Amino acid sequence: MRLKIIGNETGARESFFKTKEGVPGDGVCALYDTPDKKLRLYCIRYGKELIIIGSGGQKNVRALQGDEKLEKENYILRWLSAKITECMQNGELSFSSDYMNFEGNLIIEDYED
Amino acid sequence: MKTKQEKYNSSQIDEILESISPLEEKKLRSKMLLAAKIEDTMKAKGWNQKKLLEATGQKNASVATKWFSGTHNFTHDTLFDIQEALGIELINIEEKEFSKSLGAFGSEKSAEEISREIKKSRKFRKKDLKL
Numbered sequence: 001m002r003l004k005i006i007g008n009e010t011g012a013r014e015s016f017f018k019t020k021e022g023v024p025g026d027g028v029c030a031l032y033d034t035p036d037k038k039l040r041l042y043c044i045r046y047g048k049e050l051i052i053i054g055s056g057g058q059k060n061v062r063a064l065q066g067d068e069k070l071e072k073e074n075y076i077l078r079w080l081s082a083k084i085t086e087c088m089q090n091g092e093l094s095f096s097s098d099y100m101n102f103e104g105n106l107i108i109e110d111y112e113d
Numbered sequence: 114m115k116t117k118q119e120k121y122n123s124s125q126i127d128e129i130l131e132s133i134s135p136l137e138e139k140k141l142r143s144k145m146l147l148a149a150k151i152e153d154t155m156k157a158k159g160w161n162q163k164k165l166l167e168a169t170g171q172k173n174a175s176v177a178t179k180w181f182s183g184t185h186n187f188t189h190d191t192l193f194d195i196q197e198a199l200g201i202e203l204i205n206i207e208e209k210e211f212s213k214s215l216g217a218f219g220s221e222k223s224a225e226e227i228s229r230e231i232k233k234s235r236k237f238r239k240k241d242l243k244l
Contacts, residue, residue, distance in 0.1 A: 001133050002183070005142050010149050015181035034184040 002031065003053065011048035019045075021064070021074060026081040028074065030056065040064075042074050044081045049099045052080065083108070145183035147203065152181045154199045168198035 006012050021042060022028025030040040041056040055073040064070045084106065087093035093104040155165050162177040169191070171177075179185045180195075187195075189204065196203040 001130065001138055001141055002145070004130060004138075005145050009142070010145050010183070013149060013152070013181075013183075015148065015152055015178070016145070016183045032182075032184070034182075 002033075006051075012043075012045055012051045013048060014045070017043065017045060022078045022081060026078055026085070028077045028081055040070065042077050044077050044084070046095070047099060050095070050101065052077070054080075080108070144185065147187070148181050148183040148185065150201070150203070151195055151199070154201050158199065165195075165198065169194040 002016070006016065010016070017029040017031055018040075019029045021030045022044075027044045027046060028042060029045050030042050032041075033039045038058045038060055039056070040059045042054040044052040044054070046052075054077045057067070057069050057073065059067065059070055061067045061070075064074050084093060084102075087104070087106055093102055093106055095101070096103050155162075160168075163174070166172075166174065166177055180187075180191075192203045
């Protein structure tokens with residue numbers, strides 16, 4: 001439901017997300033239900049207009065690396081973010097003029113755990 | 114080769130959305146818009162979080178993160194402090210708006226104005242009272 005309101009009304013405001021959940025500058029962040037609860041949905045945030053939603057789960061460990069599923073979901077997005085950055089640098093992918101979408105090619109077929 | 118973009122619809126997401134009551138959705142929406150209003154006003158005033166916390170008498174620096182998260186359940190006193198510090202309306206208890214929210218008055222006129230008009234309409238001139 002939060003995603004619906006983000007998509008229709010507020011946009012992906014940085015303050016709605018827990019930022020810096022990936023490596024510096026990769027935009028990987030987490031959307032949580034309430035700050036004192038444990039649910040984390042990992043996303044890649046490209047400003048208020050565009051987010052890529054991944055997966056997540058309950059975070060009952062201090063560092064996400066302590067939970068196999070969370071680590072996997074988080075690392076998929078880290079990998080995807082790096083892939084997108086690479087494709088953008090190569091000119092294969094770019095933002096649409098309103099920054100609400102990507103344009104170009106992004107073929108995902110070589111992800112390995 | 115450029116591949117065509119496809120829209121993806123998930124029945125699972127539809128099911129989740131349908132499981133949330135309209136009241137719950139309204140409550141969540143209100144929380145998120147309230148957070149956005151406070152943050153936007155703070156930025157429009159050229160304030161940072163530190164300044165807002167000072168102006169509202171808060172000592173815990175992490176509280177602003179909660180306020181802006183769109184999930185925080187504000188108390189009346191916190192909302193009151195924020196509205197006074199920022200000079201915006203967050204708690205609406207004006208009689209006109211309050212009465213309208215109860216469905217008592219459908220028009221834009223205030224309760225006093227409507228009352229005055231009713232009294233005026235009940236005043237009769239002698240010629241109106243010919244029996």
